[in-house]
Amino acid sequence: MEHTFQHTPTAQEISDLKARELDAICVNESELKHPWWHNFKYSAWGILFGIVFVKAEIISWFRIQEMFRFESFHMYGVIGTAVVVGLISVQLIKRFNVKTVHGETVHIPKKEFNKGNIYGGLIFGLGWAITGACPGPLFAQVGAGFGVIMVTFLFAIAGTWIYGLVRERLPH
Amino acid sequence: MLEIIKQPWPWYVAGALIGLTVPYLLLVGNKSFGISSSLRHLCAACIPGNIKFFNYDWKKEAWNLFFVGGIAVGALIGAQLLSDPNPIVLAPSTQEYLATKGITDTTQLLPAEIFSWEQLFTVRGLIFIVLGGFLVGFGTRYAGGCTSGHAIMGLSSLQWPSLVATIMFMIGGIVMTRYILPFLLTL
Numbered sequence: 001m002e003h004t005f006q007h008t009p010t011a012q013e014i015s016d017l018k019a020r021e022l023d024a025i026c027v028n029e030s031e032l033k034h035p036w037w038h039n040f041k042y043s044a045w046g047i048l049f050g051i052v053f054v055k056a057e058i059i060s061w062f063r064i065q066e067m068f069r070f071e072s073f074h075m076y077g078v079i080g081t082a083v084v085v086g087l088i089s090v091q092l093i094k095r096f097n098v099k100t101v102h103g104e105t106v107h108i109p110k111k112e113f114n115k116g117n118i119y120g121g122l123i124f125g126l127g128w129a130i131t132g133a134c135p136g137p138l139f140a141q142v143g144a145g146f147g148v149i150m151v152t153f154l155f156a157i158a159g160t161w162i163y164g165l166v167r168e169r170l171p172h
Numbered sequence: 173m174l175e176i177i178k179q180p181w182p183w184y185v186a187g188a189l190i191g192l193t194v195p196y197l198l199l200v201g202n203k204s205f206g207i208s209s210s211l212r213h214l215c216a217a218c219i220p221g222n223i224k225f226f227n228y229d230w231k232k233e234a235w236n237l238f239f240v241g242g243i244a245v246g247a248l249i250g251a252q253l254l255s256d257p258n259p260i261v262l263a264p265s266t267q268e269y270l271a272t273k274g275i276t277d278t279t280q281l282l283p284a285e286i287f288s289w290e291q292l293f294t295v296r297g298l299i300f301i302v303l304g305g306f307l308v309g310f311g312t313r314y315a316g317g318c319t320s321g322h323a324i325m326g327l328s329s330l331q332w333p334s335l336v337a338t339i340m341f342m343i344g345g346i347v348m349t350r351y352i353l354p355f356l357l358t359l
Contacts (some may be wrong), residue, residue: 019228039238042203045196046242048189053243054250055177056186060281062262065270068342068349071263074183079323081187086205086328089195098199106198111316111326113333120314121322121337125344127307129353130300132282134319135312136207136243138305143244144251146282148289152305159309160211164225170314 021109022167053140061132068129114172178256193320194328203235206321208312210240273357296359315340 009017053059058078066072092098093106100106128134131152133141138156141149163170197203213230214237220226259278262270267278275283291297312318315337317326323341326334 016228016232019224020233022225036234038201039235041200042197042235042239043242043245045193045200046239047246047249048242049193049239050243050246050248051250051254052181052186052189052246054247054281055254055256056181056183057260057281058186059247060260061283061287062260062266062270062278062281064345065349066263066266068345069263069266069269071266077183078187078190079319081184082191082193082324083327085188085191086194086324087330089191090198090328090330093195093198100199100202102201104202107202108198108204108329111331111333113336114316116314116316117322117333117337118340120311120316121340122311122344123307124311124315124318125341125346126348126352127304127311127344128319128341129345129348130304130356131308133308134207135211135308136240136318136320138308139207139210139240139243140247141282143247144281145248146280146287148287148292148301149282151292152301152308155302155305156309157211157214159306159311160208160313161215161219161223161226161309162306163310163313164212164215164223165221167225167314 049136050140050143053137054144059133059137059140059144064129064132116170116172119171174254178254180256180261190324191328194325197239201235204321205325206236206317207240207243208309208318208321209233210236211309212313213237270357273354275357294359296356299356299359311344 056074056078057063058075063072063075067075090108098106124134131138133149133152135156138149138153142153194205197205212226213233216226216228216230217237260281262278270276270283275285277284285291286296286300288297292301308318315322317334317337319338319341322334322337327338
């Protein structure tokens with residue numbers, strides 16, 4: 001995975017970046033240092049996101065059943081529209097070289113293919129149809145008051161942890 | 173106005189808002205949209221052990237945790253203040269099928285017959301609540317992303333490995349729904 005530092009990185013910075021880049025689609029390495037409370041701008045969008053998740057019933061187990069049974073267009077409409085809007089946005093940002101609000105060049109890390117995309121994708125798909133939730137909706141289901149989903153959430157963390165434990169022995 | 177907001181939102185409104193997350197995160201802080209990474213950052217923050225995969229400075233990715241925290245708060249607002257009192261409107265064919273498996277309670281977003289504390293210690297509850305969560309956490313990390321990171325962010329930026337992952341998500345989901353769930357639901 002390629003990444004460009006805008007200053008000469010220290011050995012510590014490089015090794016830390018390498019660790020974070022393992023099996024991550026998004027490694028975010030803004031060069032800017034902000035106070036921690038700047039992170040609330042992400043919480044603000046997260047709140048809007050959570051409301052959308054509930055109001056469009058995206059966190060509903062029933063909607064995921066409909067989707068995988070091809071009996072409703074709803075979820076395909078949601079994901080399809082999101083991809084189209086995202087695609088147009090990324091193209092516009094690239095075409096016009098739109099900078100971030102802090103004047104940085106927008107950087108989208110390139111994803112290298114590995115066999116985990118296949119095996120892991122299949123495992124996640126199996127789990128998605130059982131729980132009716134991908135990771136985002138898990139947070140939203142707990143927030144919406146489905147207390148027992150805290151257990152699902154804890155086991156999702158456990159799954160991630162076990163993956164980290166055994167990843168060296170898995171095909172990639 | 174509030175009456176309109178309280179009704180279920182159509183797919184194009186939800187899809188557009190979710191899609192706008194991509195430029196928002198890029199332009200506000202040069203962040204690539206992805207949610208499953210938050211599970212990894214939680215591991216790194218709480219139980220890194222001696223595992224190389226979790227030994228990194230998770231505070232550099234703290235924005236991701238603020239984002240998912242916002243999702244939980246937003247869901248609380250959506251469920252408490254903006255909720256629609258009517259049962260979820262399902263495709264009739266889905267509803268009939270689920271009824272044959274004893275799933276008839278559509279008053280909430282999740283079927284109470286499966287996802288409740290009473291069900292947790294049944295075989296079916298363990299599979300749906302515990303094993304399902306494990307597969308989601310393990311699979312997304314092995315795949316390097318979930319629906320947001322691969323299907324939305326990855327496809328939006330034309331990354332073909334994300335297309336492979338997204339197709340595998342769908343295959344896994346269809347196989348489970350078509351061939352395995354009919355059995356699991358009867359447990």
